[in-house]
Amino acid sequence: MPKVDTVSKNFYGPLTLMDAIGGWLFWVISILSIVTLFIDKAAYPQANIALQIVFLIGALLFFVHGQVQNIYLFPRAEDARRQEALSNSFNVALTHEETVGYYNNDQTNPLRRLAANSMESVFFTRCIVRKMLRWQRITTLGYLVAWVAAMAYPSTDLEVIGVAAQAIFSGEIVGRLIRMEWLRMRCEHLFNDFNRLFNGGRGASKSITQAQIIEFFAYYETTKSTAAILLSTKIFNEQNPTLTAEWERIRARIGI
Known part of the structure; x- marks a missing residue:
């Protein structure tokens, strides 16, 4: 019988994508924060302003990303996995999500x-x-x-x-x-x-x-x-x- 794990697909899939986006945002912001230090504000005022704006937008996006991932996506995925674990253990339907072959033991x-x-x-x-x-x-x-x-x-x-x-x-x-x-x-x-x-x-x-x-x-x-x-x-x-x-x-x- 093929293994089925809709919890991973429906809940951990979006979380994985968001985690990857967060990693890229972190490094973009970190690099921008260092680059802005080397821009001569007097010689290149427009470039400095542009970098500052991009940095602020990136910082705001990183903040929003963190809230979405930590307060919504991660708890949602963990709740779904917990419900499925209890459903499997007690042979009840706490969730419509399904796993086949995810757990391997013979306990009744x-x-x-x-x-x-x-x-x-x-x-x-x-x-x-x-x-x-x-x-x-x-x-x-x-x-x-x-x-x-x-x-x-x-x-x-x-x-x-x-x-x-x-x-x-x-x-x-x-x-x-x-x-x-x-x-x-x-x-x-x-x-x-x-x-x-x-x-x-x-x-x-x-x-x-x-x-x-x-x-x-x-x-x-x-x-x-x-x-x-x-x-x-x-x-x-x-x-x-x-x-x-x-x-x-x-x-x-x-x-x-």
Whole structure:
């Protein structure tokens, strides 16, 4: 049976596009802010005014983009994924969206199925973020080294250093790295919690187990929402066969 995931198509697709637009806007604004520093206002007043106008328009667009992505598109996609996860776990229809083959476990008890679905999601998130972090760490370190070198060079204009610092320490570079590292650490911790839960041998009828499953599910959802990191579709598609095979081995080992 072919896999179906309308949540990714209808909700994460627009979010991915918006995220890419935001990345381009960020760099356009950053470059413009540096270019304006080198324009002689007295010699080229019209060019300076034009650049300032373009910069202000870009900054406004970047602000609007951020609000749309962070307040509307990202929560909307996460809500849709959460509704579908609960629908799949409890065999109900909280949403008209459909997934086939998205979750892979044999649990019939609703809470145990919710735990298995959440553990699978945590596993994939953890692995994909690890792959994403390799490039993010390298690029962030490169930017920081270049910035420190510019500061150490006596003739570097302080205004240029200030603008570069504003770009580097924004949410798109250092801030993004910190959120990704935090997401990785939380997912690693949560994956171990789920592993202990299933290996503990307690049935889902016990109150403590039911409470832990709900706690872990909420922990994962709040972690994703707080980090606000969109996972790489490219890495997911490349790693999906390998990760799926590894997940099959894990769930066979713990009996889910």
